[in-house]
Amino acid sequence: MAERSQDRTPVADSVLAALPGTLFVAITYVYFLIFAQFGFLRRLAELGLTQPMLRPVMGAMALGGVGISLLTPRVSRWSCPRLRLQLAFWGCGFAAVLTMLPLTPLLATMVAAGIGLALGLLTVTLVTHLPRWTGPGHPLWKVGWGTGLGYLVCNLPPLFQASASGIATVAALLCFAAAVLARLSKLYPEPTAMQRVGPATSAVPHMLPPFPWLVVWFTALVWLDSAAFYIIQNSPVLKAGTWSGDLHLMRTGGLHLAAALLAVWLLQRHGLRITLTLALGILGLACLALAHPGMIGLAALLYPVGVSLYSVALVATPALLLAGPAAGRRAGALYAVAGWMGSALGIGMAQNLHHVPVWFVLAACLLFVFPLRLSASGYAQLALILAGMAVAWSLQRQPTQQPVPLVEQGRQVYIAEGCIHCHSQYVRPDSPDVALWGPASSLAEIRQQRPPLIGNRRQGPDLAQVGARRTPLWLQLHLEDPRALSPGSPMPSYAGLFSSPRGAALVAYLSSLHAPGAAAQRAAWMRSWQPSSAAMAESRRLDGSQLYGEFCAHCHSGTAGRPFAPAFAALAAGPVSPTIPGVEAAADPSLQLVALARISKYGIPGTEMPGHETLTDAQSLAIAAAILRQR
Helix, strand or coil: CHHHHHCCCHHHHHHHHHHHHHHHHHHHHHHHHHHHHHHHHHHHHHCCCCCCCHHHHHHHHHHHHHHHHHHHHHCCCCCCHHHHHHHHHHHHHHHHHHCCCCCCHHHHHHHHHHHHHHHHHHHHHHHHHCHHHHCCCCHHHHHHHHHHHHHHHHCCHHHHCCCHHHHHHHHHHHHHHHHHHHHHCCCCCCCCHHHHHCHHHCCCHHHCCCHHHHHHHHHHHHHHHHHHHHHHHCCHHHHHHHCCCHHHHHHHHHHHHHHHHHHHHHHHHHHHHHHHHHHHHHHHHHHHHCCCHHHHHHHHHHHHHHHHHHHHHHHHHHHHHCCCCCHHHHHHHHHHHHHHHHHHHHHHHHHHHCCCCHHHHHHHHHHHHCCCCCCHHHHHHHHHHHHHHHHHHHCCCCCCCCCCCHHHHHHHHHHHCCHHHCCCCCCCCCCCHHHHHCCCCCHHHHHHCCCCCCCCCCCCCCCCCHHHHCCHHHHHHHHHCHHHHCCCCCCCCCHHHHHCHHHHHHHHHHHCCCCCCHHHHHHHHHHHCCCCHHHHHHHCCCCHHHHHHHHCCCCCHHHHCCCCCCCHHHCCCCCCCCCCCCCCCCCCHHHHHHHHHHHHHHCCCCCCCCCCCCCCHHHHHHHHHHHHHHC
C-alpha cells in the first residue's frame, strides 16, 4: 500500500492525503468552539441553569477532559488509532444529541462530563496519530488548513447565530460523518521525525524549548484567549463591535483562516518560538485593547489573528514536533494543563475581574523570556517580547467595574435573545409611527447608545416608548405567553427567562423605554382623539362582538367564559365594569361611544389595561358599540 502511494504524483498524493486529517482537525475545532464553548452554554441558559449551578456543570466537563487526556496515552486497550478516533467522534456526537433533551442540573452535569471525556479522547488521539491521516506531504499546511477552516465554519452567520439545538444538531452530524470517514479513510504508516514536519522544517524539532516551558507558554496563551472570549461574549458593547452582524462574523472567519496559513509559514521559516511569541504579543494587545472603548475595533482585528497563530501551533506541536515514544503522553499532558486548565483559569479570571490586567500580560511576556537561548532567533524573540511589554505598559488598567444595574442587565438580555430582529426602537418623526407608538425618537440619544438598538425591521410593535404604554405586569405576562394576551402573535414564549433573574431584568429594561413626558403626551392624545365621520360610518359595517372576542375577551373573563392561570388572573378584569372612567360622565350615547372607543384604542392610563394601537378608528368604534349593547 505504501509503495502504491509512492507511485502517485506528489501533488495528487498530497491533495488526497490532506482530506481526512484536515477534515478531522476542522471538525474537532468546530465541535469544541461552537458547541462545547458556546452552544452548550446557550442551552444551559435556556434550561435556567445559571450561576451558581453553572460552575459544577462546566467543572464536570473540565474534569472529564483533564482525566481522559492524561489517561488515554496510558491505556493499551483499544490501542488502534482508527478505533479510538471512531469512538471519540461517536461519543462527541451522542453527547451533543443529549443536550437537546430536557435536562435537570444532575443530568446536565453528567452530559457535560460526557462531553469532556469524548472531547479529551478525540483531541489526544487525533494529535498523537495525526500524520497517519494526513500522509507525508506538507503536514503543517494540512494542519493550518484544518485549523483555519474550523474557525471559518464557526463564524459562518447561520451557524454562529443558530439556536442551541441547531448548533448541537450541526455538531452531532459533523461528528457522525467524521466517525464514518475515520472508518473508511486510509491509515498511513507511522512517520519518522523527519517525515512528520518535512525537509523544509527538519530543524524545527531541535529548536524546541524544554517540554515544561512549552506547557507554560501554551497555558498562558489559552488563558488569555479564554479570558478575552468570555469578556467579549458577556459584554454587549464588545460583542456588537466584534461578533454582531454578518459582516463582522465573516471578517473574523476570514482573519482566522488567513492567520492560520500565516502560522504555517512562520513555523516553517522561523520556528515555534517566534510563532508563539508573535501570537502572545498580538493576543495580549487584543486583551488590553478590550478595556478601552476606542480600541474595540483594533481588538476585533487582533484577537482572531493571535488565536489562530497559537492554535495551529497547539495542534502541530504534539502532532508533528514531539516525535518519539513519549509523544502521546506529552500530548495528553499538554492538553490537560494548557487546554483544559488554561481555559478554566481564563474564564475564572474574566468572571471575577471582567478584564485582563496589564500585570498579567507582562507576567506572560516574562515567562517567554526565561528559557531563551541568545541565538539569532532568541534575540528576535526577545525584541518582540520587549516591544509587547512596552505596549502593555503604556495601556492603563481598566477601572474596576461596578455591579451592572438591573436595567443594563435587561438590555444585555434583550440583545442576547435577539429581540432586535423583530422589534425596532425608533419612532419616525412626522409619520404614522407617532400615532401608534408615541413621541418621535431623538437621534442624538440613539447615537449615544452602545450599541444602537434601532433595529432594521419591524415584525412586532416598536418598543421605543413601550414603558409608557405597558405596565411591568403586562410585559411579564406577555413574555411568558404572548398569544394569551395577543392572539395570533408570532412571538415565541420566553417563560424560561423567569426561572432566573434574566426575566425580571428584561422587564425592567422594557419598562425603562420611554422618553420623559411620554405618558403625559399619550394621555393628552387620548383626550383629544376624535373619530372621523367616515370611521363612524365604516364601524357600522363591522362585527363589534367578533372584534371584542378577539381583542378584549382574553382579559374580560365574564364574556370569555374561561378560567385564568394564577399569574394571568391579575390582569383579568371580569365583565366590563359598570363604571368606566370618562364614560359615565358622558350622558349623550354618542359621547359614551367615543369615550369607549378611545379606551379600546389607548387603554386606561395608570391601570393594567393596555391600548390596542393597531386597531383602526372604525374597529375601536365597533368594539365600543358592542360594549354599549352588552350594558
